[in-house]
Structure formats: structure tokens, C-alpha cells
Amino acid sequence: MFKKETYIARREQLRKDVGRGLIILPGNHEAPCNYPNNTYWFRQDSTFLYFFGLQREDLVGVIDCETGKDYIFANDYDIDDIIWTGPLPSVKELAASVGVDNSGSMADLRKFLEGKRPTSALPLYLPPYRADTRADLAEWLGLSYSAVNRHASLELTLACVKQRSIKSAEEIEEIERAVETAYNMHVGAMKMAMPGRYEYELAGFMQGEAWKGNGPVSFPVIMTVHGETLHNHGHNNRLEVGRMLVMDAGAETAMNYCSDITRSVPVGGRFDERQKAIYEIVLAANMEAIRATRPGITYQEVHQAASRVLAEGYKGLGILKGNTDDIIAAGAHSLLMPHGLGHMMGLDVHDMENYGQINVGYDDETRPSEQFGLGSLRCGRRLQEGFVITDEPGCYFIPALIDKWRADGMHKDFVNYDELEKWKDFGGIRIEDDILVTADGCRVLGKPIPKTVAEIEAVMAS
Ligand code: GLY
Numbered sequence: 001m002f003k004k005e006t007y008i009a010r011r012e013q014l015r016k017d018v019g020r021g022l023i024i025l026p027g028n029h030e031a032p033c034n035y036p037n038n039t040y041w042f043r044q045d046s047t048f049l050y051f052f053g054l055q056r057e058d059l060v061g062v063i064d065c066e067t068g069k070d071y072i073f074a075n076d077y078d079i080d081d082i083i084w085t086g087p088l089p090s091v092k093e094l095a096a097s098v099g100v101d102n103s104g105s106m107a108d109l110r111k112f113l114e115g116k117r118p119t120s121a122l123p124l125y126l127p128p129y130r131a132d133t134r135a136d137l138a139e140w141l142g143l144s145y146s147a148v149n150r151h152a153s154l155e156l157t158l159a160c161v162k163q164r165s166i167k168s169a170e171e172i173e174e175i176e177r178a179v180e181t182a183y184n185m186h187v188g189a190m191k192m193a194m195p196g197r198y199e200y201e202l203a204g205f206m207q208g209e210a211w212k213g214n215g216p217v218s219f220p221v222i223m224t225v226h227g228e229t230l231h232n233h234g235h236n237n238r239l240e241v242g243r244m245l246v247m248d249a250g251a252e253t254a255m256n257y258c259s260d261i262t263r264s265v266p267v268g269g270r271f272d273e274r275q276k277a278i279y280e281i282v283l284a285a286n287m288e289a290i291r292a293t294r295p296g297i298t299y300q301e302v303h304q305a306a307s308r309v310l311a312e313g314y315k316g317l318g319i320l321k322g323n324t325d326d327i328i329a330a331g332a333h334s335l336l337m338p339h340g341l342g343h344m345m346g347l348d349v350h351d352m353e354n355y356g357q358i359n360v361g362y363d364d365e366t367r368p369s370e371q372f373g374l375g376s377l378r379c380g381r382r383l384q385e386g387f388v389i390t391d392e393p394g395c396y397f398i399p400a401l402i403d404k405w406r407a408d409g410m411h412k413d414f415v416n417y418d419e420l421e422k423w424k425d426f427g428g429i430r431i432e433d434d435i436l437v438t439a440d441g442c443r444v445l446g447k448p449i450p451k452t453v454a455e456i457e458a459v460m461a462s
Pocket residue numbers: 219248249260343392432
């Protein structure tokens with residue numbers, strides 16, 4: 001946990017930005033796996049963590065903009081719980097540890113909220129993403145289950161986005177700690193990426209390294225020799241020379257700040273000519289994004305700058321043809337990268353995605369594109385100092401997509417389909433770094449993880 005002054009200041013800022021009403025921020029419950037007492041690892045809600053910092057399940061935070069008071073509601077554990085859990089702080093003690101003076105039981109919360117019915121004086125809350133939280137809100141506020149998300153507060157959502165988008169020095173330190181763990185995950189897995197191994201061995205190694213850093217992975221590990229499938233979560237393939245292995249994985253710290261790193265390596269440790277050719281193009285796009293990222297530019301513009309580098313590279317290989325500006329305007333290059341350049345990252349690996357991507361990555365000025373590829377960009381808006389975003393260009397030869405575009409005659413003035421046929425068995429490559437927007441540019445977070453062809457070959461040979 002940060003010191004309690006951090007949470008007091010964050011709540012004060014939220015009160016100021018929202019300005020009226022009662023804000024309810026429910027923490028998460030335990031999530032049962034196959035029976036109630038066998039749970040997945042507990043993951044606190046990120047908004048609750050941001051404003052209240054507490055890791056216990058079943059807590060509810062309330063911020064009253066009218067009276068200036070904050071509350072934590074939950075039931076205390078009794079001896080029947082403590083037999084199993086050991087001694088635990090009371091709700092009052094937990095509240096005090098984050099500068100909250102008021103606390104009560106769940107019965108107290110219900111009584112407290114009764115005065116707030118009906119919907120004309122509805123408290124402000126965020127759209128719930130878990131069914132149990134949604135059911136709680138329905139019960140507390142006298143709403144039907146289906147009405148809960150409809151009444152979620154956009155005003156509160158935008159105030160949370162505003163505050164959480166700018167990372168403080170102490171948050172950046174935590175994120176860098178998560179990248180340190182990702183360094184161990186990735187460098188260790190690179191050394192294991194030898195023929196005869198199985199993807200699951202490397203994926204399991206990475207999960208162990210994450211826990212050794214005192215947190216879970218920040219999302220299920222992607223470890224695949226079929227990197228052309230963007231989020232491939234199968235791990236059953238045997239590693240063979242000639243395949244590129246895409247490793248997309250990150251960790252959470254004990255405070256749940258995240259990292260999200262991708263490295264793509266040749267099984268066996270030596271790039272062949274084709275692998276090197278594609279890798280250098282994707283690397284150049286990754287570096288172009290680092291060059292271009294600074295306050296004041298939109299991430300849509302950075303995406304397009306990186307796309308130009310990709311398109312130029314593919315033209316050099318004869319896969320694309322024509323004028324680069326025209327290729328970009330038409331979106332023909334997106335055949336080989338049907339996703340966006342990156343997303344915000346912080347307490348969530350896709351930070352604040354539960355608020356609705358349009359509220360996080362876009363604003364009145366920058367609207368999402370409707371074009372294939374660019375339309376999947378999760379964060380397109382104008383960058384500010386303190387944003388943490390991912391820079392993750394890739395190249396994917398997706399046979400089904402290539403066949404479909406070819407059959408439909410899509411962008412045939414720009415795509416050399418005959419040449420592309422030769423690459424259909426290649427797989428994919430993605431390179432992903434986590435970057436901080438600084439006053440005059442950006443900085444790649446954490447200890448540098450081997451990224452150039454020479455660096456990767458050297459570490460895999462060691
Ligand atoms: N790991 C998912 C992503 O890179 O966005």
C-alpha cells in the first residue's frame with residue numbers, strides 16, 4: 001500500500017472533480033472456481049484499490065461529496081472465520097489505515113443507502129463488470145439487475161479516467177517493478193526456447209517468475225508458435241526450429257500495478273533470413289513509435305507513423321505495392337496488423353477498460369476510427385505527460401484473413417497476393433514495450449529486455 005496520504009488526496013481530488021452526490025465504489029468479492037471455498041486468487045477491483053488501497057474482499061467504499069466524509073463498509077470477521085484465516089484487522093482498523101474515519105457493517109450500509117432511494121437521488125457508481133457486484137448494486141439501490149448498468153454514472157467514470165490516466169512517481173516506480181519481473185519472465189523463457197520443449201513449459205516458467213515477484217501474471221500468458229493468432233492461449237505445441245515464438249506476458253506487483261511485454265524469438269536462437277526480415281520491420285515500427293511519442297501528439301498519429309514504417313518495410317519485400325500514403329489511407333497494411341498500436345496500462349493491464357474503452361482511449365476531440373485495424377486502437381487520444389501506454393506493433397500472416405481478402409479483391413491495388421502466398425506459413429511477430437510519456441518525449445519503462453536481433457541471439461546463446 002502507498003502511505004495513507006496518497007489515498008486521502010486521491011479521494012479529495014475525486015470529490016472536487018465530481019462535485020456532488022454520493023459515490024459508491026464496491027471492492028470485489030472472492031471468485032469461486034469450482035466450489036465456494038476453492039477460489040481463484042483474489043483480485044481487488046482496481047478503482048477500489050486506487051482510492052482505498054485495501055486488499056480485503058467484500059469491502060465497500062463510499063465517498064460523500066456533500067459532507068466530505070469517506071466510509072468503508074464491511075462485516076468484521078468473527079471467531080469462526082479467524083480459525084481459518086488467523087487474526088485479521090477490523091474494518092475500522094482497515095479504514096483508518098487509509099485515512100478513512102468512518103466505517104460500518106453491511107447492515108449499516110443498507111440503512112445508510114435507504115435514504116438515497118428512489119433513482120432521482122441515485123448514488124454515483126461505475127458500470128459493474130462482475131455479476132455479483134451488479135447484483136449487490138441492484139439490491140442496495142432498489143434497481144432491477146438489468147437497470148444497473150444503464151444508471152452507471154458517466155460523470156464519475158470520466159473523473160476516474162482523468163485522475164488515473166496520469167501516473168504519479170510512486171505509481172511509475174511500481175510499474176517499473178512489474179517490468180523488472182517481466183524481464184525475468186522473458187529472459188528466462190528466451191533461454192528455454194529450444195527445439196523439443198513445449199509451449200506450456202515456458203508458459204509455466206513465466207507464471208512461476210511472476211509469483212516470485214510477489215504477484216500474479218497480469219493476464220493469461222500468450223506463448224505460441226502460432227503468433228498469427230493474436231491472443232492465442234493454447235500452450236500445447238512442441239517448439240521446432242523454423243518457428244517464431246511469440247511471448248506476450250506481464251506481471252502484477254503485490255499492489256497490482258502491471259507490466260505487459262511481448263518478445264518474439266526464433267526457436268533455437270538464430271533468426272533465419274525471412275524471420276530477420278520481418279523482425280527488423282516490426283522492430284523499426286516499435287522504435288518509430290518511441291521516437292514519435294510525446295505530449296501533444298495523438299496516439300492515433302503515432303499508430304499511423306508506425307504503420308508507415310511497416311508499410312514501407314512490406315513494400316521492400318514486395319508484399320505491398322503503391323504509394324505509402326495511399327496504403328495507409330486505405331488501411332491495406334492492416335491485413336498484416338489488425339490491431340492497434342497500444343493501450344493504457346496501470347492498475348489494469350488494459351487500464352480502466354471496465355470503464356468502457358471509448359471513455360478511456362478517446363475524447364470529444366479524438367474519436368475512434370471505423371477502419372479495420374486502426375479501429376481496434378484502444379487508446380487514440382492526445383497524449384499527456386504521465387500517461388503509461390504500450391507500444392506493440394506486430395506482423396501476422398493470418399491465412400484465413402489473407403484468403404478472405406484475396407477472394408473479396410480487397411485492396412488489390414496495394415496487396416501483392418501472389419507474393420503474400422509465400423509467407424502464409426510464417427506465423428507472427430509482435431514486439432511490445434511499456435512506455436511513459438515524459439515532458440518532452442517518452443521513456444521505455446524498466447530494465448531493457450533484449451530486443452534487437454543481436455541482443456536476442458546473444459541471450460539465447462548464453
Ligand atoms: N497482452 C495483451 C495485450 O498486449 O494487449
